[in-house]
Amino acid sequence: MICEFCGGTTEKRRIKKHHWLKGRLYIVENVxxxxxxxxxxxxxxxxxxxxxxxxxxxxxxxxERLSVEVVAMR
Ligand SMILES: [Zn+2]
Structure with missing residues (x-):
């Protein structure tokens, strides 16, 4: 497909994704x-x-279980 932001081309890959579900954060691999x-x-x-x-x-x-730091830019 064509990228909506830059007009470049995309390719199919398996990646690691942050995923929120019902207020909980998950890291899902191989997406x-x-x-x-x-x-x-x-x-x-x-x-x-x-x-x-x-x-x-x-x-x-x-x-795996991770503890995650939440920080804000100043
Ligand atoms: Zn792009």
């Missing part, structure tokens, strides 16, 4: 995305996003 080869913008299909929600809602395996 299929279209990634712009010029600016790096990432696009996810509605089908992929639904699949992530379903997987997280159901019983799922947890690879």
């Amino acid at each position: 299929e995305a279209e990634v712009c080869t010029q600016c790096g913008e990432r696009y996810f299909s509605a089908k992929t996003l639904d699949a992530i929600d379903q997987m997280l809602t159901a019983d799922h395996e947890v690879s």
